[in-house]
Amino acid sequence: MAVRKNQADLTATEKRNFVDAVLELKRSGRYDEFISTHNAFIIGDTDNGERTGHRSPSFLPWHRRFLLQFEEALQSITPSVTLPYWDWTVDRSPRSSLWAEDFLGGDGRSGDGRVPSGPFAFGNGKWPMNIRVDGRTFLRRSLGTGVRELPTRAEVDRVLAMTVYDAAPWNSSSDGFRNNVEGWRGPNLHNRVHVWVGGQMTTGASPNDPVFWLHHCFIDKLWAEWQRLHPKSGYLPTGNTPDVVDLHDTMKPWNDVTPADLLDHTKFYRYA
Amino acid sequence: MSRPTRRQVLHGSAATLAGAVLAAPVALSDTAAARPVAGHGHSEGHQAPGGHEMPEPFDEVYQGRHIEGWPADEDAPENGGHAGRASEASHGSHGSRAHPRAGQAGPHDGMDFVVRIDNDDLHVMRNADGTWISLVNHYETFTTPRALARAAVRELQGADLVPVVTG
Numbered sequence: 523m524a525v526r527k528n529q530a531d532l533t534a535t536e537k538r539n540f541v542d543a544v545l546e547l548k549r550s551g552r553y554d555e556f557i558s559t560h561n562a563f564i565i566g567d568t569d570n571g572e573r574t575g576h577r578s579p580s581f582l583p584w585h586r587r588f589l590l591q592f593e594e595a596l597q598s599i600t601p602s603v604t605l606p607y608w609d610w611t612v613d614r615s616p617r618s619s620l621w622a623e624d625f626l627g628g629d630g631r632s633g634d635g636r637v638p639s640g641p642f643a644f645g646n647g648k649w650p651m652n653i654r655v656d657g658r659t660f661l662r663r664s665l666g667t668g669v670r671e672l673p674t675r676a677e678v679d680r681v682l683a684m685t686v687y688d689a690a691p692w693n694s695s696s697d698g699f700r701n702n703v704e705g706w707r708g709p710n711l712h713n714r715v716h717v718w719v720g721g722q723m724t725t726g727a728s729p730n731d732p733v734f735w736l737h738h739c740f741i742d743k744l745w746a747e748w749q750r751l752h753p754k755s756g757y758l759p760t761g762n763t764p765d766v767v768d769l770h771d772t773m774k775p776w777n778d779v780t781p782a783d784l785l786d787h788t789k790f791y792r793y794a
Numbered sequence: 795m796s797r798p799t800r801r802q803v804l805h806g807s808a809a810t811l812a813g814a815v816l817a818a819p820v821a822l823s824d825t826a827a828a829r830p831v832a833g834h835g836h837s838e839g840h841q842a843p844g845g846h847e848m849p850e851p852f853d854e855v856y857q858g859r860h861i862e863g864w865p866a867d868e869d870a871p872e873n874g875g876h877a878g879r880a881s882e883a884s885h886g887s888h889g890s891r892a893h894p895r896a897g898q899a900g901p902h903d904g905m906d907f908v909v910r911i912d913n914d915d916l917h918v919m920r921n922a923d924g925t926w927i928s929l930v931n932h933y934e935t936f937t938t939p940r941a942l943a944r945a946a947v948r949e950l951q952g953a954d955l956v957p958v959v960t961g
Contacts, residue, residue: 695922
């Protein structure tokens with residue numbers, strides 16, 4: 523059984539294996555397929571139209587499947603690699619080991635936001651921005667600039683305490699756990715972290731920054747924590763909801779997997 | 795779920811054609827046409843389906859960049875400066891970076907409002923509560939398209955927008 527660990531607990535070898543597998547996916551072109559898929563959904567998902575990957579109940583199972591697909595791709599390079607998660611309620615500083623040279627590299631430099639060192643720095647030549655929204659071809663970050671503070675554990679706990687998974691109208695204006703964890707309502711968890719990182723992470727092409735996967739892995743873990751806290755609360759809605767993925771509807775782009783198939787993450791991996 | 799939409803095609807192509815880089819046009823039809831004109835006056839505010847007032851057009855230079863926006867169901871603001879996307883390639887001033895039209899999501903597809911920075915489309919979206927986001931700041935809401943365009947200018951730091959490829 524695959525075990526997903528807190529990034530802060532990874533050994534040097536585990537970090538190196540993760541980074542090398544990510545770079546190999548990039549070199550082979552497979553990495554960029556994930557970026558364009560994400561970008562397509564983030565553009566296509568609208569509050570009053572069809573919505574699957576974002577601003578909808580399937581935000582959580584869609585990203586769970588998306589991460590599984592990415593993790594499988596990493597494992598096709600190095601079978602021992604699993605996705606780490608970034609608990610930004612604890613590792614909330616630009617000085618966290620997450621941003622060290624041996625892992626994701628650090629903050630962008632002032633002026634143009636370019637990440638100057640680490641495995642994903644432009645100068646290494648291994649991390650071109652091929653799927654992008656503007657002309658800049660280098661990885662950028664601006665940690666803590668777009669918003670000063672990452673969410674706190676108290677804010678996370680407030681959201682985890684919500685008993686209802688999601689609610690009509692099943693979009694960015696909904697009450698419930700999903701929209702509060704996504705961040706369109708309430709203390710703003712997931713969205714705020716994208717803004718805190720800055721650079722490509724604020725755009726529709728956010729998987730250009732490898733921290734995307736560690737951020738979403740923690741969001742995925744919060745969903746698992748919420749399920750443990752509320753064993754009687756299930757995924758909603760459960761049927762006949764226009765434009766929205768119901769419990770037993772298949773999800774694009776895979777078309778062979780439903781939210782129901784993804785509710786139990788222990789079929790696929792455990793969290794350490 | 796119901797009703798096959800154009801977006802299903804988009805989503806499908808995202809899975810199968812993924813990996814195309816931005817500059818590489820693929821053979822999809824250009825769907826950039828705006829929604830049919832609904833035959834309403836220009837000056838009285840536009841009522842959106844969600845009950846939110848449609849913002850008025852704007853056109854200004856902000857931090858050295860030309861930003862403009864108008865409701866997507868109009869061909870162009872009153873000055874006629876944007877009439878017809880097809881004519882655009884003939885604008886000599888920026889012909890050197892004329893966009894490939896095929897293979898894009900259709901910059902106005904599903905959009906209520908068109909926003910441009912130095913004549914390049916910025917994909918924007920309206921949220922259910924009437925706030926706005928753009929592809930450049932997709933996890934942060936703004937009260938108006940103008941505020942969103944200004945934020946995008948700050949974020950771009952002089953860089954040009956490039957056409958959106960989703961598959």
